[in-house]
Amino acid sequence: MSVEDSSAATDDHEGLHPTHALDDTVHQRVRLGILAIAREADRVEFGFLKKQLAVTDGNLSRHLKVLEDSGLVTLEKGYAGRRPRTWITLTRDGAQALGTELRALRALVDRLDPPRPVSGPGD
Template identity: 75%
Template sequence: MSAADEAEEQHPTLALDDTVHQRVRLGILAIAREADRVEFGFLKEQLGATDGNLSRHLKVLEETGLVAVTKGYVGRRPRTWVTLTPHGVEALDRELRALRELVRRLDATGPGHAPA
């Protein structure tokens, strides 16, 4: 690959979004993608997060418009639901494309070899 080609082709990790890529936030987005809406307690259980930790990550995702958080009740019990927004779907799709490209690139080089 020439120097011009290398300058044109950025490493796939540059396409990763720090907001999305963090483990718990990526988990929230992935789980929310699989359902119309997901309950806070389910996310907490699936991701092995504490209430405070999950709340902080949801706040980041909500502030960046990737999820919508709705509060309500089931009977007398308060509940919090999370829904992926269209912007969140796009961000997750971009992240997955970048990860696929990274895997493709690494698979193409073979184990223990640097790209030529």
Template identity: 75%
Template sequence: MKATAAPAHPGDAQPLHPTQALDDTVHQRVRLGVLSIAREADQVEFGFLKHQLAVTDGNLSRHLKVLEGSGLIAMRKGYEGRRPRTWISITSKGKRALDAEIQALRELVHRLDTRGAH
């Protein structure tokens, strides 16, 4: 794909840069990590996410609220023995959003790889 300042022919649509397909809700490092880890399992426990992503309870909670508010994850609270637990699972919408994010990143990498080959 050749980048130009204007379309080659009037009326032709200029393809958007692959970064235009990145979703700010998904692309943020912690949220991308949550979605990726949740995609690997049916559900994941809050403490596991906290450890894997090296974040504080408060920081992770804020990101989970954003993802839950966007419909990308579901959270379930319960107990394991006497200890309260929160389990997170990715929703169908979350899977589609993660897939779209990964595809946009692949297109960006491909674009840069083909540019670097010259």
């Protein structure tokens, strides 16, 4: 199959390459990591994200601001004992954006690494 003959459909972008469906806000490594980790818990603490993603306070803050401004996460400031803490929660829009990103990534992987036919007995 040539590139011109490809008619693979992806999400809402029928006929376009799967990378077209990737969202620049979500797809950036640190932001994708934030959304993925936040999806695994009800809420996640700033320090935990910083350690898991191996980023500085300033770098993480900048990415959280982008996600918060986009409505993909909410930030809650408070205290754990006497220590100030920031907790991050994935919003409904954030969960949907992450789901869309994952579908686009799956479509890309499927396009590049199609399933192999299953061999039967005697093959």
